[in-house]
Amino acid sequence: MSIQKTGSFQGMKSLNRSIILNSIRVHGMISRSEIAKETRLTPPTVTNIVAELILANLVVERRPGTSNGGRKPILLAINADSRFIIGVDVGVKKVRLALTNLNAEVSMRRTEELPSGLNEGGFLLFLKEIVSKFKQEIEKGVQEKIIGIGVAMHGIVDHTSGIAIHAPTLKLENVPVKEALEETFSLPVRVENDAKALALGEKWFGVGKDMDHFFCLNVGEGIGGGLVQSGQLVHGNDSLAGEIGHTVVDLRGPVCSCGNRGCLEAFSSGNALKFKGKQLMNAGKAPKLTEKLRETLSPISGKIIYECAVEGDTVSREILEEAGEYLGIGILNLIHLINPQMIILGGGVSQASNFLLKPINEVVSARALSDRAKKTEIVVSKLGEEGSLIGAVTLVLSELFSHEY
Amino acid sequence: MSIQKTGSFQGMKSLNRSIILNSIRVHGMISRSEIAKETRLTPPTVTNIVAELILANLVVERRPGTSNGGRKPILLAINADSRFIIGVDVGVKKVRLALTNLNAEVSMRRTEELPSGLNEGGFLLFLKEIVSKFKQEIEKGVQEKIIGIGVAMHGIVDHTSGIAIHAPTLKLENVPVKEALEETFSLPVRVENDAKALALGEKWFGVGKDMDHFFCLNVGEGIGGGLVQSGQLVHGNDSLAGEIGHTVVDLRGPVCSCGNRGCLEAFSSGNALKFKGKQLMNAGKAPKLTEKLRETLSPISGKIIYECAVEGDTVSREILEEAGEYLGIGILNLIHLINPQMIILGGGVSQASNFLLKPINEVVSARALSDRAKKTEIVVSKLGEEGSLIGAVTLVLSELFSHEY
DNA sequence: TAATTTAATTAATAAAGCGAACAAAAGGCG
DNA sequence: CGCCTTTTGTTCGCTTTATTAATTAAATTA
Numbered sequence: 001m002s003i004q005k006t007g008s009f010q011g012m013k014s015l016n017r018s019i020i021l022n023s024i025r026v027h028g029m030i031s032r033s034e035i036a037k038e039t040r041l042t043p044p045t046v047t048n049i050v051a052e053l054i055l056a057n058l059v060v061e062r063r064p065g066t067s068n069g070g071r072k073p074i075l076l077a078i079n080a081d082s083r084f085i086i087g088v089d090v091g092v093k094k095v096r097l098a099l100t101n102l103n104a105e106v107s108m109r110r111t112e113e114l115p116s117g118l119n120e121g122g123f124l125l126f127l128k129e130i131v132s133k134f135k136q137e138i139e140k141g142v143q144e145k146i147i148g149i150g151v152a153m154h155g156i157v158d159h160t161s162g163i164a165i166h167a168p169t170l171k172l173e174n175v176p177v178k179e180a181l182e183e184t185f186s187l188p189v190r191v192e193n194d195a196k197a198l199a200l201g202e203k204w205f206g207v208g209k210d211m212d213h214f215f216c217l218n219v220g221e222g223i224g225g226g227l228v229q230s231g232q233l234v235h236g237n238d239s240l241a242g243e244i245g246h247t248v249v250d251l252r253g254p255v256c257s258c259g260n261r262g263c264l265e266a267f268s269s270g271n272a273l274k275f276k277g278k279q280l281m282n283a284g285k286a287p288k289l290t291e292k293l294r295e296t297l298s299p300i301s302g303k304i305i306y307e308c309a310v311e312g313d314t315v316s317r318e319i320l321e322e323a324g325e326y327l328g329i330g331i332l333n334l335i336h337l338i339n340p341q342m343i344i345l346g347g348g349v350s351q352a353s354n355f356l357l358k359p360i361n362e363v364v365s366a367r368a369l370s371d372r373a374k375k376t377e378i379v380v381s382k383l384g385e386e387g388s389l390i391g392a393v394t395l396v397l398s399e400l401f402s403h404e405y
Numbered sequence: 406m407s408i409q410k411t412g413s414f415q416g417m418k419s420l421n422r423s424i425i426l427n428s429i430r431v432h433g434m435i436s437r438s439e440i441a442k443e444t445r446l447t448p449p450t451v452t453n454i455v456a457e458l459i460l461a462n463l464v465v466e467r468r469p470g471t472s473n474g475g476r477k478p479i480l481l482a483i484n485a486d487s488r489f490i491i492g493v494d495v496g497v498k499k500v501r502l503a504l505t506n507l508n509a510e511v512s513m514r515r516t517e518e519l520p521s522g523l524n525e526g527g528f529l530l531f532l533k534e535i536v537s538k539f540k541q542e543i544e545k546g547v548q549e550k551i552i553g554i555g556v557a558m559h560g561i562v563d564h565t566s567g568i569a570i571h572a573p574t575l576k577l578e579n580v581p582v583k584e585a586l587e588e589t590f591s592l593p594v595r596v597e598n599d600a601k602a603l604a605l606g607e608k609w610f611g612v613g614k615d616m617d618h619f620f621c622l623n624v625g626e627g628i629g630g631g632l633v634q635s636g637q638l639v640h641g642n643d644s645l646a647g648e649i650g651h652t653v654v655d656l657r658g659p660v661c662s663c664g665n666r667g668c669l670e671a672f673s674s675g676n677a678l679k680f681k682g683k684q685l686m687n688a689g690k691a692p693k694l695t696e697k698l699r700e701t702l703s704p705i706s707g708k709i710i711y712e713c714a715v716e717g718d719t720v721s722r723e724i725l726e727e728a729g730e731y732l733g734i735g736i737l738n739l740i741h742l743i744n745p746q747m748i749i750l751g752g753g754v755s756q757a758s759n760f761l762l763k764p765i766n767e768v769v770s771a772r773a774l775s776d777r778a779k780k781t782e783i784v785v786s787k788l789g790e791e792g793s794l795i796g797a798v799t800l801v802l803s804e805l806f807s808h809e810y
Numbered sequence: 811t812a813a814t815t816t817a818a819t820t821a822a823t824a825a826a827g828c829g830a831a832c833a834a835a836a837g838g839c840g
Numbered sequence: 841c842g843c844c845t846t847t848t849g850t851t852c853g854c855t856t857t858a859t860t861a862a863t864t865a866a867a868t869t870a
Contacts, residue, residue, distance in 0.1 A: 006858095007424075012414075012416070012825090013412060013827090031848075032848075044849090068847065156775065225742075229639060232635075235744070240775060248734050249656065336649070337646065337743070338646045339643055339644070339646040412826090414858095436818095449858080449860090472815095473868095474814085474868055476815080476867045
């Protein structure tokens with residue numbers, strides 16, 4: 001059994017602090033008395049804690065609200081620009097960097113190409129270098145207000161130790177990202193798997209804002225996912241939870257990159273689309289695709305297939321539709337296992353959602369066990385390409401706003 | 406967002422109370438100073454709360470422990486016989502009843518046949534009658550010590566309202582079990598799905614005792630499951646979580662009772678075994694089975710197949726092995742999605758575990774993504790046939806020992 | 811038997827929420 | 841315009857409960 005947190009005065013206050021802080025954050029603007037009503041804290045407690053938060057510069061009083069027949073309420077808001085966070089999203093080919101305030105509003109961004117073939121040491125060196133360069137470009141006044149660095153990373157990440165345990169496409173193992181960055185920058189660093197970061201980002205700033213139970217799929221070249229249960233990110237026992245890409249949807253399906261047969265990833269990932277397109281082209285069954293590639297001089301990719309589908313190519317549409325059907329099966333299994341309120345589609349593939357949502361929804365509503373399961377909302381992320389990056393920032397934010405802080 | 410619990414003195418104390426109570430429960434016997442060390446509560450706090458617990462008769466001082474070079478510690482234990490609980494397990498054909506103490510030790514049990522064709526009202530009437538009869542048979546002194554009734558029930562159950570929303574095989578919908586029993590017996594009643602109850606039972610009294618993340622399969626005529634994450638039962642958004650039986654393992658598989666194709670339940674449930682056996686017998690490919698049925702004059706069943714397998718019948722063994730392989734796929738999907746530390750096999754099929762565990766483990770270790778996932782322990786429940794019943798009792802217990810109480 | 815060690819309790823202290831009363835600021839109404 | 845009512849927010853004394861330090865209790869050991 002894990003070590004439990006005991007009830008203490010500090011703990012009690014810390015809990016109330018985070019309740020108030022989150023109430024302000026979620027509402028954008030809210031008065032003290034509204035907070036008291038909503039959270040069931042007493043007015044004096046709210047007053048006291050808010051006073052501390054204002055002193056700490058985390059909260060500011062804004063304009064008075066409209067009266068309800070008595071004294072006007074004083075609206076409180078998060079002092080968004082009092083602190084800043086650096087977010088880093090380590091992808092397969094590139095690293096994105098962003099500077100945001102407490103509302104995760106990006107005020108500066110960079111994208112760096114990730115050199116291939118780096119070993120663990122080289123990778124860390126590169127990471128430190130680009131973060132350092134990025135930080136130096138930030139104006140002095142803001143630089144001092146940076147309170148932490150959040151890193152979203154492809155592969156398996158132990159979020160407690162901040163070690164990237166296994167990043168297959170980068171061919172890296174056990175990289176102590178947190179330790180290295182904390183030492184270099186003397187700032188708290190949080191590291192998380194990119195799909196899980198995305199899910200957290202959706203919980204705080206995306207379509208998952210009001211959801212307590214949801215699953216967020218990250219469909220790009222591969223397929224990952226992040227699960228939120230009771231408002232909390234689920235890591236499982238070894239930080240492996242969420243690997244929906246390698247759940248089996250058809251035992252006799254094609255071989256997946258992981259060596260198994262019939263994984264969802266082998267049907268519906270960007271790579272799977274690419275493979276399927278190539279196959280059809282070789283068989284001479286995808287004239288439009290062949291033409292498009294000759295025109296644009298680009299290699300086959302999920303994006304190209306999507307573009308052809310937009311332009312009306314039936315073959316491309318069928319490829320996407322089939323991918324959607326299998327995604328539907330994977331999502332269905334998910335629904336039956338953990339019964340989320342919402343499924344969020346994120347990652348590169350979310351662009352193609354107009355072709356995917358229909359088959360997914362059809363499969364789910366046809367096969368879900370109960371009416372309630374059929375009603376599981378399936379939506380597309382609105383955070384776009386920067387979703388994981390926003391999630392990375394949120395890793396730091398969530399600690400600032402959390403109970404433990 | 407759900408209503409949060411605020412930090413308050415009561416809350417703080419209630420939390421510490423539950424921490425201490427659980428520490429005593431888990432250790433069986435433990436001294437005050439050990440509790441303080443383990444829980445990081447201060448000695449006076451432990452003393453104070455323990456004093457209250459003793460006053461409430463929940464805890465007793467037992468014999469002194471062995472000295473560690475100074476004064477002997479006074480060992481504390483849960484006063485097991487200070488309170489009793491009635492557990493009810495509503496199955497498809499029968500209802501089990503049990504009376505237990507705080508250690509979930511059964512001191513009285515009954516099994517009643519469940520009449521078929523009851524409607525909602527008739528079902529409740531029957532339930533009230535058998536519980537009433539059972540209660541009257543309990544000796545007076547113990548009867549007064551009953552603190553609640555826990556009900557485990559087949560089908561979809563809303564555990565907050567205590568309504569059995571959907572019980573397909575009983576053909577019942579929206580049965581207000583909690584309300585009805587609470588009114589009749591003036592005792593707190595908790596109702597839960599049987600597989601989830603089983604999982605809770607395993608967490609408290611079974612092999613899941615020291616596990617924070619596990620999944621408990623209940624394989625009987627159908628296949629259900631209960632998920633424990635961070636020590637807590639997971640219900641999902643509509644109490645539907647855990648339905649592993651209807652996750653798809655092979656799109657082109659046989660038709661399931663739910664109408665879909667390729668559900669795990671259509672491969673590995675007791676019913677699936679039965680069906681498969683019948684199929685082989687009709688094709689004349691299962692001589693041993695045919696003989697056994699003629700001998701025993703009983704209809705084909707999972708149990709018979711198991712018995713034949715024990716007696717060395719290759720056909721029966723193959724049936725079980727195949728069921729195991731598909732179970733392995735289902736479990737694999739589970740592992741990749743939520744990464745539990747342990748998988749517990751419970752329900753009727755757990756008897757046949759000697760034939761099932763091998764293929765399950767083979768599939769998991771062959772196909773799991775990472776070494777850590779391969780190491781997921783797969784074990785058999787030790788609670789046996791009464792697992793869900795113990796779980797039902799635990800529903801009440803967990804509230805007595807919990808923070809909210 | 812005295813010294814030491816560990817266990818448990820007591821007493822004084824302090825943290826922080828709570829309830830009641832109070833102040834501040836509106837709006838409503840005569 | 842001025843008084844009353846309502847809503848918002850604060851102040852103050854009280855209460856709960858954990859914490860620290862000192863104390864008592866009961867062993868072991870030298």
